[in-house]
Amino acid sequence: MGTMTSTTQESSIPPQFDMAFDYGNLTHLLPTNYKQTIRDWLQEDCPSFDYGGFVVGEEVSVATLYGKTAGVLAGVPFFNEVFAQLGCTVEWKLQEGEFFEPVAEVATVRGPARNLLLGERVALNTLARCSGIATKSRLMLRVVRKAGYQGILAGTRKTTPGFRLVEKYGMLVGGVDAHRYDLSSMIMLKDNHVWSKGSITKAVHAARAVGGFAVKIEVEVQSEEEADEAIAAGADIVMLDNFGCEGVKIAAKNLKARWAGKSHVLLECSGGLTLDNVESYICQDIDIISTSSIHQSVQHVDFSLKLPRPSSHA
Template identity: 60%
Template sequence: MSSTNQSTSPSFEHLLPPHWSTLVTEWLKEDTPSFDYGGFVVGEKEETAVLLGKSPGVVAGKPFFDQVFSQLGCRVEWIVPEGESFEPITKVAYVYGPARQLLMGERVALNMLARCSGIATRARRLRSIKEAHGFQGIIAGTRKTTPGFRIVEKYAMLVGGIDTHRMDLSSSIMLKDNHIWSQGSITAAVHKARQAGGFSIKIEVECQSEAEADEAITAGADIVMLDNFDGPGLQAAAESLRQRWTRQGRPDVLIEASGGITEETIADYFSPHINIISLGSVTQGVPHVDFSLKIQKKQ
């Protein structure tokens, strides 16, 4: 069965930093630290392998997949473009090269592609829910990513059509309960963060109540995260904060909802007063898309 929905995603490959290909090198070193016994069996004969999509999903991870096989002297020809969805069973790509090299890259490339595509697929569904309900805010992932694999997972969010949130601890300042407890108050924590971050780094404060959000905004926070509210409670708190702080000259403050929100419950949190909804479930516990790579039999 051929692919279904045309991709609306731009190419994000040029966002990748100069060192990203070394990540792929480390993956290959991890999987073949010494002798390649199976490769000895199949040898160097030139073969063609077909990448099959065996469960529905959005293709994501093309540059990483390409780099795996490029480093092994193979060539990839894509049939389904990155960002496009497909139904099983679909021929997604062909890979050309020596049998030994094809099989050396197979599991590394498939493991990456399965997870990257799984995250992009969930992100695409979240974006579709947002569009269906007319929500004007941002849907974002979180920093709950796999150590050593974050760039792939954040890349998948972009392909799926949602925001990456902050990339790392250096991207913005998020003050959570431990930061606040260490300083004794939200106000003290925000003031100390501003000393370090200056004018160019945004400060976000995790808040458990409207009163905490009021203190954070008064202290100069740019974003307040309403954490672990239920849907109706969040909508009421966000509306109250928006009205109050618009009257007090801070209509620019951003309000984020987070904590326990899932694909199944996200619509309960949509509100014209919410700017951002972030979900750790974009990366945690996400189902992978099933792919296989099969060397074609000679007729």
């Protein structure tokens, strides 16, 4: 499980989530160390005695995973691995990337009762946040596509330490670009880098000397003049940071005209973009729109895991 499939044929899907993605099995992207990360999470949650587990014992049971708020399901491989490490099996009723309305039966988990409860909170927390990010990503992507934007919508590196893999994964399930994964993925030169080196040109040349041809260089700029310097120095991407919606459109148009036929540089806009204002920034001269609003402080999707309730009490 983990392959996103089209859900556009289902009439119950709200229009804002009616988008189809088929990227194959995203589980194949995950590094092998994610299993150790999950092992660490389980150890953190139960570092010594499992008092509740003692109460319920080892009798095999089947718990039902319910989706209690509307959202896009994301985080399946993490959920699976939590319970795999505890000797439990998961059977999914929905596909990853699928939108659901509450209350939905999302999956069943089978295993010893003690182990089901050992994994419950770690699995639910991960699924809730990953699904929340996928949901917000899908919603914002729908907004920009409906407004006619055909460029790239991307997240940022403003992720939670220790939880980046889950958050970046959620962006991909939601259909947006995850941007650079870490400091080694791309060279991004911000104002502090430039000020420390002395100029944009010096900073770009130093970055190219060590990054070589294989690593892209992006430069954050505050004016058209700085953008011109970055492009002339050999930057691959120029970020128009906090230009404002009209300023972005003017600067992007001027830069595309000025460098037509001379450079293949991409233009990115960022800074304060949200679901409420992103439409005002849209223009086809911008190649990339990046925002942290799809993964910072997003509303989690609410899930619960319930063991069978006895039909009668002794």
